[in-house]
Amino acid sequence: xxAAGVLPTYQRYVNGVPVPASRKTLRLREKYIILLVFATFxxxxxxxxxxxxxxxxxxxxxxxxxxxxxxxxxxxxxxxxDHQEGGGVGKILRHDDIIDPHKIDxxxxxxxIIEKDRNNVKVKEDLGKQGIKEDEVKQIKDAIQEDKDKIxxxxxxxxxxxxxxxxxxxxxVEKDHxxxxxxxxxxPSDASVKEKRDKxxxxxxHAWDNYVKFAWGSNELRxxxxxxxxxxxxxxxxxxxxxxxxxxxxYIMGLEEDYKKARDWIASSLQFDGPSELSVFETNIRFVGxxxxxxxxxxxxxxxxxxxxxxxxxxxxxxxxxxxxxSMVNLKTGSSRNWGWASGGCSILSEFGSMHLEFYYLSQxxxxxxxxxxxxxxxxxxxxLEKPNDHVSMGALGDSFYEYLLKAxxxxxxxxxxxxxxxxxxxxxxxxxxxxxxxxGLKYFAEYKSGRLEHKMDxxxxxxxxxxxxxxxxxxxxxxxxEMGADIAKTCHESYDRSAVKLGPEAFRFDGTTExxxxxxxxxxxxxxxxxxxxxxxxxxxxxxQKYRDxxxxxxxxxxxxxxxEGGYTGLRDVYQANPQxxxxxxxxxxxETLKYLYLIFSDDDLIPLDKWVFNTEAHPLPxxxxxxxxxxP
Numbered sequence: 001x002x003a004a005g006v007l008p009t010y011q012r013y014v015n016g017v018p019v020p021a022s023r024k025t026l027r028l029r030e031k032y033i034i035l036l037v038f039a040t041f042x043x044x045x046x047x048x049x050x051x052x053x054x055x056x057x058x059x060x061x062x063x064x065x066x067x068x069x070x071x072x073x074x075x076x077x078x079x080x081x082d083h084q085e086g087g088g089v090g091k092i093l094r095h096d097d098i099i100d101p102h103k104i105d106x107x108x109x110x111x112x113i114i115e116k117d118r119n120n121v122k123v124k125e126d127l128g129k130q131g132i133k134e135d136e137v138k139q140i141k142d143a144i145q146e147d148k149d150k151i152x153x154x155x156x157x158x159x160x161x162x163x164x165x166x167x168x169x170x171x172x173v174e175k176d177h178x179x180x181x182x183x184x185x186x187x188p189s190d191a192s193v194k195e196k197r198d199k200x201x202x203x204x205x206h207a208w209d210n211y212v213k214f215a216w217g218s219n220e221l222r223x224x225x226x227x228x229x230x231x232x233x234x235x236x237x238x239x240x241x242x243x244x245x246x247x248x249x250x251y252i253m254g255l256e257e258d259y260k261k262a263r264d265w266i267a268s269s270l271q272f273d274g275p276s277e278l279s280v281f282e283t284n285i286r287f288v289g290x291x292x293x294x295x296x297x298x299x300x301x302x303x304x305x306x307x308x309x310x311x312x313x314x315x316x317x318x319x320x321x322x323x324x325x326x327s328m329v330n331l332k333t334g335s336s337r338n339w340g341w342a343s344g345g346c347s348i349l350s351e352f353g354s355m356h357l358e359f360y361y362l363s364q365x366x367x368x369x370x371x372x373x374x375x376x377x378x379x380x381x382x383x384x385l386e387k388p389n390d391h392v393s394m395g396a397l398g399d400s401f402y403e404y405l406l407k408a409x410x411x412x413x414x415x416x417x418x419x420x421x422x423x424x425x426x427x428x429x430x431x432x433x434x435x436x437x438x439x440x441g442l443k444y445f446a447e448y449k450s451g452r453l454e455h456k457m458d459x460x461x462x463x464x465x466x467x468x469x470x471x472x473x474x475x476x477x478x479x480x481x482x483e484m485g486a487d488i489a490k491t492c493h494e495s496y497d498r499s500a501v502k503l504g505p506e507a508f509r510f511d512g513t514t515e516x517x518x519x520x521x522x523x524x525x526x527x528x529x530x531x532x533x534x535x536x537x538x539x540x541x542x543x544x545x546q547k548y549r550d551x552x553x554x555x556x557x558x559x560x561x562x563x564x565x566e567g568g569y570t571g572l573r574d575v576y577q578a579n580p581q582x583x584x585x586x587x588x589x590x591x592x593e594t595l596k597y598l599y600l601i602f603s604d605d606d607l608i609p610l611d612k613w614v615f616n617t618e619a620h621p622l623p624x625x626x627x628x629x630x631x632x633x634p
Contacts, residue, residue, distance in 0.1 A: 176365075177299035180623070180630050184254055186600075186607025196553060197602035201253050203559070203569075204595045207586060208250065208258055210568040211242050217269065218242075223568030224584040235276030235331075240265060245286050245592035248293040248620055252608065253599060266291070267302045272313050275332040280317045280325055281351035283310065285400075285618040286588065288358045293620035295365070296630040304365055311362055311371060323377035324352050352378055353401030356408045356419075357616045361623070364632060383422070394430060394445040395458025395507075400617040402426050403463065406471045411614045413626035414474075423471065431484075438510045442494060443487035446510075455510040462492035462504075462531040463617075466538030470610070473542075482542065489539050491516060492532045493551050499575040502558040504532055518576070527571035527583065528563065530593035530619065537597040541610060552601045593619035 188194050207221075215221040218228025219241035234241055243262045250259040288307050295303035316334035317325040326336035355378065359371035394402070405423035409416045436446045436455065445461055446453040469485030472478045494516040495504040503526045505518035518524045533552060540548040562580070563569045569590060571583040596619050600608060612628040613621040623630035 174301045175299035176295075176301055176304070177630060179298045180296070180612070180628065182606060182609050182612055183297040184252060184607070186603035186605070188602065188604055193549075193602050196556070197599060200556065200595060200598045200602060201255070203556075203564075204249065204253055204591065204599070205255065205258070206564070207568050207591055207595065208246060208255075211246075211586065211591075212258075212261070214567060215242070217265070220588050221568050221586040222584045223565050223570050223586045224582055226567045229585055233279040233282040235278045237272075237274050237276045237278075237331075239272065239287070240270060241286055242586075242588040242591060244270065244290040245588040245618065248290060248297055249591055249596045249599075251294065251297055252596065263294075263300070263302070266294075266306060270306055272310050272331055275330065277328045277330050279351075280314050280327060280329050280336075281354060283314060284355055284358055285616055285620075286592070288314075288362070289616045289618050289620040289622075290592065292358055292361055292365075293616075293622060296361070296621065296623045296628075299630070307362060308366055311359070315370070315374065318374045318377075322381050323374070324381055325355070325374075325378070327351055349401045353382065354404050354617055356404050357411055357614065357622055360408065360411060361631075364625075379418070379422075383418075391450070392434070392448040393458070393461070394434065394464050395447070395461035402430075403467050403617055406467060406474075407614045407616070409474070410470075411622060411624055413624060413631075415625070420474070424475070427468065427471070427481075435484075436510070438515045440515055442491045442510070442515060443484070444491050444510060444516075445488070456507055457491070457509075458507045459492075459495070459504055459526075459529050460531055462488065462495075463534050465489040465492065465535035469535075469538050469542050485535070485539060486543070486545075489532075489535045489548070492535060496532060496551075496555065496558075500578050501526075501562045501572060501575050501580060502554060503562065503572065503575050504529075505575050521574075524574045524576055525572060525583065526575050527585065528559075528569060528587050528590040528594055530589060530597055533594060533597045533601070534619070537601050540601050541605060549601055552598055556598060589618060 188197060210223060210226075211221040214223075214226040215228035217240050218238050219230040219234045220228070221242065222229045228238065230236075230238065243265055247259065247262040247266065250262055287310050291303045291307035291310070294300065295307065313331055314325075314329055317327075317329040317336040319336075320326060327338045329336040356372075356375040359375040363369050363372040402423065405419045405426065408419040409423065412419075414420075430445060434445050434448055434453070436444055436453070438444065444455075444457045445464060446455050446457070448454075465485045465488030467485075468481050468488065472481035472485065475481050492504065495508045496502055498517050499505065505524050505526060506529075507520075507523040508516050508518050509523075510516070511519065533555060536548045536552050539545065540552075559569065562572060563582075565582070568586045571585055571587070572580040573583055574580045608621050612624050614624055615621055625631040
C-alpha cells in the first residue's frame with residue numbers, strides 16, 4: 001500500500017476514469033481577452049451617452065394624447081390591414097390613418113396606470129415618473145372612454161339595423177293562394193239593412209280602436225279602467241289574444257288599415273315563449289283557429305307558420321296513456337295537467353273533444369298528419385268508452401264536442417261519416433233524455449246529472465239551435481230539426497227579453513213559476529257572449545225569417561245602451577237591474593264571434609257562404625273540402 005502523502009488527488013471519475021482536479025486560476029492570455037471585451041463595452045456606452053439625442057424632450061403630453069386618440073378602436077386589439085399608399089405596403093391602419101405601433105404601446109401603458117386605484121400614493125409616484133399630471137390623465141381617460149362609447153354605439157346601431165331588417169322581412173307578404181271571393185263583400189241592396197250593418201261595423205271599430213289605444217299587445221281590454229287584462233286561461237303572458245281573435249273579423253268587414261295593423265303585429269310580435277301554463281282548448285280555438293281562418297281567407301303564409309308553431313306547443317299535452325290531452329300545458333317545459341276544479345282533475349269533454357277541425361285543416365295545409373292523428377286518437381277512445389250517466393249537458397263541459405262532430409263531417413266534404421254517425425247518436429239521445437217543454441210551451445235542453453234532470457239551460461247551450469238547424473239538411477227529417485232549432489232560438493230569445501237590459505243571463509231555469517230566467521246571483525251576469533246571436537245567424541241563413549234579424553237588432557240596441565262605454569264594451573254583473581254594475585272586461589270573443597255573427601246576419605249570403613265555410617266554435621271560418629279552393633295546401 002502506498003503512503004497517502006505521495007498519492008495523486010482526484011476530484012471525480014468519468015466513465016470509470018479518474019479526472020484530475022480543474023485549475024483554480026485563468027491563464028494570462030484568457031485574462032487579456034476578457035479585459036478587451038469590457039473595454040469595448042464601456043467605450044460603446046460612453047459614446048451613446050454623449051452623442052445620441054435626448055428623445056424624452058421630443059415627446060410631449062400633447063403628442064401622447066394625440067397618439068392615444070389616433071389609436072381609436074385599436075386600443076387593446078389593434079386591427080391590421082394590408083394597405084398601399086405612396087408605394088408603402090403592410091402599414092398599420094385605422095380609420096384610414098397610418099399609426100406608429102409605438103403609439104399603441106403608449107396607450108396600453110397609460111391605460112394600465114389609469115385603471116389602478118387613483119387614491120394610492122404609489123400610483124401618484126408612477127404618474128410622476130411618467131411625467132404625467134393628474135389633470136392630463138383625466139383628459140386621456142376621457143378620450144379613451146369616448147372611443148369606447150363610440151364603439152358601443154356602433155355595435156348598438158348595427159344590432160338595431162339587423163332587427164329592423166328581420167322585422168321588415170317578417171312583414172313581407174308571401175301567399176300560398178289568393179283570398180277567397182266569398183271572404184269579403186256581401187253588401188245588402190236594402191238601404192235600411194245596410195245602415196244596420198254599417199252600425200255593427202262601427203261597433204267593431206269602437207271596440208278595436210280602444211283596444212289598440214289602451215291595451216295593445218295585451219290579451220284583452222278593460223274598457224272602464226282603460227288598461228290591459230288577462231284571464232287565467234292565457235297564463236301570465238301577453239299574447240295579444242284580441243288581435244288574433246279579431247284579425248279575420250277585421251278582414252271580413254273590410255277594415256283594411258286595422259287588418260294590416262293586426263297582421264303586422266302577428267307577423268313580428270306574436271311569440272309563444274316563456275314559463276307559462278295555457279289552456280289547450282282556448283289556445284286551440286282562439287289562436288290556432290284564428291290564425292288558420294286568416295290563412296284560409298287570405299293565403300298569407302305567416303298565419304300558417306304561426307298556427308303550426310303554436311299547435312306544436314300544444315302537442316305535449318297529448319302525451320297521456322289514453323291520448324286524451326290534459327287541459328293545461330306549460331309552454332317552456334311541455335308538462336301538462338288537468339284543471340283542479342274539474343271533478344277531481346278529470347278531463348272535460350268540450351275541451352279535449354274540440355280539437356278536430358283545427359287539427360284536420362292544419363294537417364291539410366302542412367302535409368303533416370301528426371295533428372289529425374292526435375285528434376283521431378281522441379275520437380277512437382271516445383267511441384270505445386261506455387257512455388256515462390253522471391253529468392251530460394248541451395252547455396258548458398260538453399257543448400262544442402257535439403258541434404265539432406257535425407262540423408267535422410261538413411269540413412271533410414262529407415267524407416267523415418264516423419263523425420256524422422256520432423252526431424246523429426248524440427242528437428237522438430239529447431232529444432230523448434234532455435229536451436223538455438215548459439208549462440208555457442218553451443223548449444229547452446235540461447242537464448242530466450246522476451240519473452236526474454236539472455231544469456237549467458246555460459247561455460252556452462243556446463248555440464244548439466243553430467247547430468241542429470245546420471244539421472237538419474243532412475238528417476232523415478229536415479223539417480223536424482229545423483223546427484227544433486227554431487224552438488231553441490225562441491227560448492233563448494225569451495231569456496233576453498225577460499231581463500231588464502234585454503240581454504240574457506249566463507244560465508236560466510225552469511223551476512215552478514220561473515221560466516227562462518236566472519234565479520241565482522252567480523247566473524245573472526252577461527259577458528258579451530255570442531251563442532244566442534250565433535243561432536239567430538244560422539236560422540236567418542236557413543229560413544230567411546225576418547224575426548231573426550229583428551231579434552239581432554234588439555241585441556244591438558241593448559249592447560249600445562248598456563255595454564258600450566267610452567273605452568269599448570263591457571260585460572254586466574246583473575241583467576235584471578236597470579243600471580247594472582259593469583264587469584270592466586271586453587272579452588276577445590266579442591270581436592271574434594258576437595260582432596261577426598251580427599255583421600253576417602245583416603249581410604248577403606255570398607259573404608262566407610255556408611256551403612264553402614265551416615265556423616269553429618270561436619266563429620273562425622275554415623274552408624270546406626271539395627267546394628273551397630282554400631281547403632287544400634299549396
